[in-house]
Amino acid sequence: MDAYDRDAAGAQQGAEPESGPVGEGPVRIGGLAPLSPPGWIEAGRHLVAGLELAVAEVNRAGGIGGRPLELVVRDTAADPQRAVAAVDELAGLGVAALVGEYHSVVARSVAARADALRLPFLCTSAVLDALTEQPTEWVARLAPPQSRGWRVFADFLVDAGHRRIAVVAQPSVYWAAGTRILREHLATRGGTLVELDADALDPAAVCDRLAEQRVTAALLLVGLPAPAVPIVRAVRRDPRLAEVVLGAPAGQPEFAEWAAALGADGAAVPFLRYLPEQLGPLGLRVAAALRERLAAAPSFVAYEGYDAIHVLAEALRTHGTERAQVAGAWPRVAVAGTRGTVRFARTPGGSVWQWPDAPIQLADRDPAGPEGFRVRYVG
Known part of the structure; x- marks a missing residue:
């Protein structure tokens, strides 16, 4: 107890x-x-x-x-x-x-x-x-709802010039729903989603697939600390992926565990959080x-x-x-x-009472000091 x-x-x-x-x-x-x-x-x-x-x-x-x-x-x-x-x-x-x-x-x-x-x-x-x-x-x-927040994330990526994006995901209802939302919304904006199975690939194999697919952004739909931490470390150390942007829509970098495990490697990984800009x-x-x-x-x-x-x-x-x-x-x-x-209020397609005006922003840990955050995008 x-x-x-x-x-x-x-x-x-x-x-x-x-x-x-x-x-x-x-x-x-x-x-x-x-x-x-x-x-x-x-x-x-x-x-x-x-x-x-x-x-x-x-x-x-x-x-x-x-x-x-x-x-x-x-x-x-x-x-x-x-x-x-x-x-x-x-x-x-x-x-x-x-x-x-x-x-x-x-x-x-x-x-x-x-x-x-x-x-x-x-x-x-x-x-x-x-x-x-x-x-x-x-x-x-x-x-x-996930569909609203993850569409904001997709818009952020497309607006930043990313058209070929990978998800590295573990099997779960939540990750599968997020993958579907991203795939469908990216398609409306001319983007393509590449899906990688995090349970079937070790970090080195993930890096190989990201390089082969020529993606410019990779989203981690995985648990913390494993396999998120070893995947981030592997990507950061692979010269083929030096320009690839990592993202974590579910918010893993928000918490101190992420910063403690990854330090500077965990900076500049955008994630969703539900706060106003100020x-x-x-x-x-x-x-x-x-x-x-x-x-x-x-x-x-x-x-x-x-x-x-x-x-x-x-x-x-x-x-x-x-x-x-x-x-x-x-x-x-x-x-x-x-x-x-x-x-x-009741929202279209929703089954529960929803706060429709909940704030959404994308933030990341600041490379200049990973203890601090930068607001990258407001949805």
């Missing part, structure tokens, strides 16, 4: 399943994040830091009608089955809503189970377009508080966690703490967040 499970165990004792918070006790929110392998632990830590900071602020401001907001966190470990079990447990603890999750495949399982249980779920960070199979009133999302006063204040909690610069995932709690708090205050009341609030809330005013 990890620290997060120990903290929540006391809340479970004596709890009975219920449809949502009642009485004068705390209003519970269930938090889901990857906090152990094979999950992306650093993303999970940032997400929980944002959730916890916002809960503390809500409680300092009087909570929900005088009742404290209580966050009960469960580790999904990037495992859909473990996540579904956590949803069932949290539902039994009487949480008013669920919040969080970083990994798209896990979030999809969470969304399906939450919909079946009629339990509101505010997804912070997962981007897979098909978050649920059918339209649902119970699920909302802060992060932009943070406003609220964003800057929250950035300072998150930096203190994390002892590191906060990623966009931490801001997503922070904003999500304030959205839920507004829904709980203005519409009630019963689950149906929270879900009914999705199209009615408007909350000034760290990255803009959050409002939800």
